[in-house]
Amino acid sequence: MLSLLNMSGNLPPKVPHAFDAEYLAAVQTVLSRQSPNDLIGAHQFRGKQRDRIAGARFVGRRLPVAPNPDQLIVTNGTQGAITMLMAGLIGRGGTLAIEELSYPTMRQFAEMFGIGLCSIPMDKEGMLPDAYEAACRIKNPAAVYAMPTLQNPTTAIMSVDRRRNIADISRKYGVSIIEDDIYSLLPFDLPPPLSAFAPEISWYILGTAKSMAAALKVAYLVAPSAEAAQSRFWPGVRATYWMCAPINAATVTALIENDAADRIIAAVRRETQARQALVTERLRHREFNSIAEGLHVWLKLPASQPRAEFVARVRSRGVEISASDTYFFGKDEPPNAIRFGTGTAPDREAFERGLDAVIRAYDA
Ligand SMILES: Cc1ncc(COP(=O)(O)O)c(C=O)c1O
Numbered sequence: 001m002l003s004l005l006n007m008s009g010n011l012p013p014k015v016p017h018a019f020d021a022e023y024l025a026a027v028q029t030v031l032s033r034q035s036p037n038d039l040i041g042a043h044q045f046r047g048k049q050r051d052r053i054a055g056a057r058f059v060g061r062r063l064p065v066a067p068n069p070d071q072l073i074v075t076n077g078t079q080g081a082i083t084m085l086m087a088g089l090i091g092r093g094g095t096l097a098i099e100e101l102s103y104p105t106m107r108q109f110a111e112m113f114g115i116g117l118c119s120i121p122m123d124k125e126g127m128l129p130d131a132y133e134a135a136c137r138i139k140n141p142a143a144v145y146a147m148p149t150l151q152n153p154t155t156a157i158m159s160v161d162r163r164r165n166i167a168d169i170s171r172k173y174g175v176s177i178i179e180d181d182i183y184s185l186l187p188f189d190l191p192p193p194l195s196a197f198a199p200e201i202s203w204y205i206l207g208t209a210k211s212m213a214a215a216l217k218v219a220y221l222v223a224p225s226a227e228a229a230q231s232r233f234w235p236g237v238r239a240t241y242w243m244c245a246p247i248n249a250a251t252v253t254a255l256i257e258n259d260a261a262d263r264i265i266a267a268v269r270r271e272t273q274a275r276q277a278l279v280t281e282r283l284r285h286r287e288f289n290s291i292a293e294g295l296h297v298w299l300k301l302p303a304s305q306p307r308a309e310f311v312a313r314v315r316s317r318g319v320e321i322s323a324s325d326t327y328f329f330g331k332d333e334p335p336n337a338i339r340f341g342t343g344t345a346p347d348r349e350a351f352e353r354g355l356d357a358v359i360r361a362y363d364a
Helices: 016-033 036-040 049-059 078-090 105-113 129-139 160-173 226-232 246-257 260-282 307-316 348-363
Strands: 072-075 095-099 116-120 143-146 176-180 202-207 219-222 296-300 337-341
Touching: 016 246, 016 260, 036 246, 049 072, 049 202, 049 219, 049 246, 072 078, 072 226, 078 095, 078 105, 078 143, 078 176, 078 202, 078 219, 078 226, 095 105, 095 129, 105 116, 116 129, 129 160, 143 160, 160 176, 246 260, 260 348, 307 337, 307 348
Parallel strands: 095 116, 095 143, 143 176, 176 202
Antiparallel strands: 072 219, 202 219, 296 337
């Protein structure tokens, strides 16, 4: 039997022509610069100074003011950063506000830490300010998980006004912002992060998994202050699971320092644009949300096509996609929509085949 083509994930496309030589050179640079045992011999809680300086430069691509490297924490990925923040900022019995369609893993983390979720209704820009404010008043969340830039799964991008509004409400009710900006490095001309509007209450995370390679295992976390970074991420927390392996941190540092990160991101962007051009051309006349540099497409289905049946029909054509239910944190019925990724197909030909299966199921 032919194996299923996985288009339910939204990893960046592989770009070995650009990635391989740069990565190899970076690893060689790292290993020639320092004794391996010296590099790996001890835990570095917030990351080595050189890695935090590179991280500050990297997040400076998005934040209007590059942070002090002492505010930076080098983590082994966005999930590692999020779990530390959920445990540290919210804790058992506390509440996290989250958009009603969002990153599904947040549900597992909430269960793991005994944290309640309160879902916030959305429009095309993401969470609605009035609904968010009402939730802050009634449910008293300690933090909000926000993905205001190319939201997963809807692709929503908050306007500057909306960001300012959400930041003001968070400040008014003392709600910490956990901002996941993981999809922000491929598109152009984006608004600044939400955290830029309330830096004193924001924990800003910029991972590399969606712009360079899914398993690089490096994400930079910017704390509201150097003191906050230190008090949440120090040996006294007695946890190291979120820490980046020093070889990974140092390799990404080398990629940032010689601008190889830019070249890899540009290659991922080019391949994504080529695949999204196919989406725009082939899906025209159907209702969908995506942008030219987006790793996922949100396709709305007509009432005559219930999403579960649609997903099954696409699957029968050998392609895996996911229904809106996967991402739904709300109380009522999820919207009749599906998400598929543009990057997981191993090459453009396979992607076209997957896209074709989606279109044929839609038109059936
Ligand atoms: C919104 C979002 N955040 C984080 C991640 C995972 O990031 P990392 O691999 O850096 O933990 C994903 C991956 O699917 C994601 O969609």
